[in-house]
Amino acid sequence: MPVNLNAIAIVLMATSGIPGLFMPRASAWGQRIATCMVCLGVLAGLTGVGIGFIHPDCTIYILPWQASRGALVGIDALSAFFMVPILVMGGLGSIYGLSYWPQKRKARTAPKLQFFWGTLMAGMSLLVIGKNAMAFLLGWEIMALSAFFLISTEDDRKECRESGLVYMIATHLGTLTLFGLFVLWRYATGSFDLVPMPAAGSSVLVVNLLFFLALVGFGLKAGIMPLHFWLPGAHAAAPSHVSAILSGVMLKMGIYGLVRMLSLLPDPPALWGGLILFLGATSGLLGVVFALAQHDLKRLLAYHSVENIGIILMGLGLAMLGRSYDRPEWILLGMAGCLLHVWNHGLFKSLLFLGAGSIMHGAHTRQIDELGGLARRMPWTATLFLVGAVAICGLPPLNGFISEFLVYVGLFRTFLQPMHAASLAIVAVPALAMIGALAVACFVKVYGTVFLGLPRTQAASRAHESQATMVIPMLVLAISCLTIGFAPGLVAPVLEQAVAAWQFHPASTVDGLALTTLVPLGALGSMVLVLLAASILPALYVWSRRTVRKDVGTWDCGYARPGPRMQYTSSSFAQSLVCLFKSILKPRTHEPDIQGYSPPPSAMASHVDEVVLDRALIPGFQSFRKRLGWFNRFQQGQIQNYIFYILAALLALLATLVPFRALLASLLVS
Amino acid sequence: MNDVLNALFVLILTLNLFALGNGRILSVIRIVAAQGVLLGILPLLMHEHLTFPEVLSSAAAISLKGIVIPGIMAKALRDAQMKREVEPLVGLLPSTIIGALVTALAFLVFSRVDPASRSDASLIIPTSITTVLAGFILLTTRFKALSQVLGYLVLENGIYIFSLLLVEAIPLVVEMGILLDLLVSVFIVSIITNHINRAFSSLDTRRLASLKE
Numbered sequence: 001m002p003v004n005l006n007a008i009a010i011v012l013m014a015t016s017g018i019p020g021l022f023m024p025r026a027s028a029w030g031q032r033i034a035t036c037m038v039c040l041g042v043l044a045g046l047t048g049v050g051i052g053f054i055h056p057d058c059t060i061y062i063l064p065w066q067a068s069r070g071a072l073v074g075i076d077a078l079s080a081f082f083m084v085p086i087l088v089m090g091g092l093g094s095i096y097g098l099s100y101w102p103q104k105r106k107a108r109t110a111p112k113l114q115f116f117w118g119t120l121m122a123g124m125s126l127l128v129i130g131k132n133a134m135a136f137l138l139g140w141e142i143m144a145l146s147a148f149f150l151i152s153t154e155d156d157r158k159e160c161r162e163s164g165l166v167y168m169i170a171t172h173l174g175t176l177t178l179f180g181l182f183v184l185w186r187y188a189t190g191s192f193d194l195v196p197m198p199a200a201g202s203s204v205l206v207v208n209l210l211f212f213l214a215l216v217g218f219g220l221k222a223g224i225m226p227l228h229f230w231l232p233g234a235h236a237a238a239p240s241h242v243s244a245i246l247s248g249v250m251l252k253m254g255i256y257g258l259v260r261m262l263s264l265l266p267d268p269p270a271l272w273g274g275l276i277l278f279l280g281a282t283s284g285l286l287g288v289v290f291a292l293a294q295h296d297l298k299r300l301l302a303y304h305s306v307e308n309i310g311i312i313l314m315g316l317g318l319a320m321l322g323r324s325y326d327r328p329e330w331i332l333l334g335m336a337g338c339l340l341h342v343w344n345h346g347l348f349k350s351l352l353f354l355g356a357g358s359i360m361h362g363a364h365t366r367q368i369d370e371l372g373g374l375a376r377r378m379p380w381t382a383t384l385f386l387v388g389a390v391a392i393c394g395l396p397p398l399n400g401f402i403s404e405f406l407v408y409v410g411l412f413r414t415f416l417q418p419m420h421a422a423s424l425a426i427v428a429v430p431a432l433a434m435i436g437a438l439a440v441a442c443f444v445k446v447y448g449t450v451f452l453g454l455p456r457t458q459a460a461s462r463a464h465e466s467q468a469t470m471v472i473p474m475l476v477l478a479i480s481c482l483t484i485g486f487a488p489g490l491v492a493p494v495l496e497q498a499v500a501a502w503q504f505h506p507a508s509t510v511d512g513l514a515l516t517t518l519v520p521l522g523a524l525g526s527m528v529l530v531l532l533a534a535s536i537l538p539a540l541y542v543w544s545r546r547t548v549r550k551d552v553g554t555w556d557c558g559y560a561r562p563g564p565r566m567q568y569t570s571s572s573f574a575q576s577l578v579c580l581f582k583s584i585l586k587p588r589t590h591e592p593d594i595q596g597y598s599p600p601p602s603a604m605a606s607h608v609d610e611v612v613l614d615r616a617l618i619p620g621f622q623s624f625r626k627r628l629g630w631f632n633r634f635q636q637g638q639i640q641n642y643i644f645y646i647l648a649a650l651l652a653l654l655a656t657l658v659p660f661r662a663l664l665a666s667l668l669v670s
Numbered sequence: 671m672n673d674v675l676n677a678l679f680v681l682i683l684t685l686n687l688f689a690l691g692n693g694r695i696l697s698v699i700r701i702v703a704a705q706g707v708l709l710g711i712l713p714l715l716m717h718e719h720l721t722f723p724e725v726l727s728s729a730a731a732i733s734l735k736g737i738v739i740p741g742i743m744a745k746a747l748r749d750a751q752m753k754r755e756v757e758p759l760v761g762l763l764p765s766t767i768i769g770a771l772v773t774a775l776a777f778l779v780f781s782r783v784d785p786a787s788r789s790d791a792s793l794i795i796p797t798s799i800t801t802v803l804a805g806f807i808l809l810t811t812r813f814k815a816l817s818q819v820l821g822y823l824v825l826e827n828g829i830y831i832f833s834l835l836l837v838e839a840i841p842l843v844v845e846m847g848i849l850l851d852l853l854v855s856v857f858i859v860s861i862i863t864n865h866i867n868r869a870f871s872s873l874d875t876r877r878l879a880s881l882k883e
Binding site for chain 2: 638639641644646
């Protein structure tokens, strides 16, 4: 039953964009039909997911497909858990697109966007419920290609084309690795079915190779730090609701793949957990440091995705350590933190990207330093963005806090056992704390520059609030964030079930444990409420006694007539922190050459390169091209040359047929 | 019967050399058409007992290769208003000489390869190899789009001759499929020729290289 519903959902979503392709360009009905079909699919899918949670031992489809002998699709608690963000975000984003990317103004690109939006959702859903490597890869490729077309929606802009190309290369590298992974899987287990590998009889080398292939292949999609190079450009170039689903949901498919694969591999050595924990801490720290140095709102948010993937990986690493050392409470806490952060990041990052889209819609720019004072002009967006910002910083009343808290508690628990090798994991705690602090700094910068103060440009001063179809999806996301934040007890049973589904090896060790006994989730909720009341009541008191407000600039050193240009910019706010991390960021400043007593007006600018792409990959590939330039002589695009190559190859092959010796003999003897 | 067959093969070989040595595209089209007609006759001579489908396939081959395809190409040529292959990579005389050398070599090497099933046509393998190679020479040394198509046609003729060895084994459907393929490809190229001509105001396929990245 649940699988049936999900199959219906997949078909509805995959075909949702097709009517729009055949409608006249001026008609808005294609878009409306697509949104309706996506929403219907989402309802069907959510029902299926709900039933899947209640009856975890679900039916499994077996389709008459040659490539897969065994089960093709099926749903368990882990699949159901990852289905939720896909469906929620896909539906909300589709509604958001109605006024953000309306057919009327974007006649050329809107049908394309609708179509690939549907296929992206269908691909991700198929991947998540795939119980066979073939179904998984099919979903994976549908997802990857749809995402490519979504990123390059505005293909008339050079920036979008380049980002799309970089993404395409990255995703194909990942797919190549996954092919290797599943071929090896088939070799090791004898089938393409994704069922747990038997602990006995699997060679250490093969299992380790499987792990590293999975880490690289899925890491490329998830955006783990050295493999994140495609991410900032792609997220900045795509339309905002596409960025939201890419960042909030598609990155998680990499996490899902890794989580699923790890659950199938037997006897993980401690090295795996340690490595994942280390990668998580690195991604988290570097992600937020790079985010601090960005001037582009969407690039900044994209780097925060890297940071949050880091936090998710820290939870996963802790759980893997728990499996290695047989500590059920580490597994439960780490995995619950990891999974809950998957949901949470999906919610608040989507909210922030939709907010960024709303800002771009109202003010027509995404450069932070060209905005300002939007809180007055876009009150809804400002409030909802604030909710998202507080959530992403992991501050108490919101959901980000809960998942980070689970990881914190789990990491502290590794220290309860003195003189244990896993106690080294405790060094991840300060890393996590630092990530949180830097994230707060970063969002203070964003919120202060974008929403407070005075508008810095004409465009910002003419900004207007977005339509209801854009505000309502954001509102839903914000309410979800608040719900998880205030009542974390609600998600505890779901999390426990998903963790239990993850735990194949050794079966059901977490059964005796409950999340609520390890972490006082209920008390946490009420504590949060008290804290909130304690901070809101004085604020309300002050607000009720407020005097007349007027537009004034931020205090800026007591100048007599402060203007918008005297405000702190995002660069100046972040400068001290950027300087602190100068050795990693290597910011480049373009300073003017000022000479003479009355120099002409001049400008300065600074920017930070994308570390992997701009400093390693592009120079590397350029020198590669230079060194292999001679090969271009053979590859000129002239058909005559290619035919000549075929001829040469043909003659060489024919020459092997010729009985040279007999020929020579006959020529010489007779 | 054998003598007639061998005479036909020699005729085909001669036509190869003519095709290599002729600069006027219209003449080459006619030469290739004549070759196609000869090829259509060959299976009729090789069978002891003719059946209706075989006659039908021969008739189809003759009418396609002898009339329809040359007709399409001649029309494309007229539309493009172009008569000669102006600057082949290798001159006309040298390419004829190369063709002759290739023929000699093929006979030297392959006349000793025993055609497994048929002893009555010892010339089949060398002729077919020579024709394939002649097609390749045309393809690699000529630059106009139409000359290239002619090269493909000669190449296909060579393969067709080789398939006569397996004449019992190849079912009618396959042969018809190949013919249809050929017709469609010539059709498409003739249309493309027009487009290339309009876009680049030349039929030189080297210009297409400017489309690559």
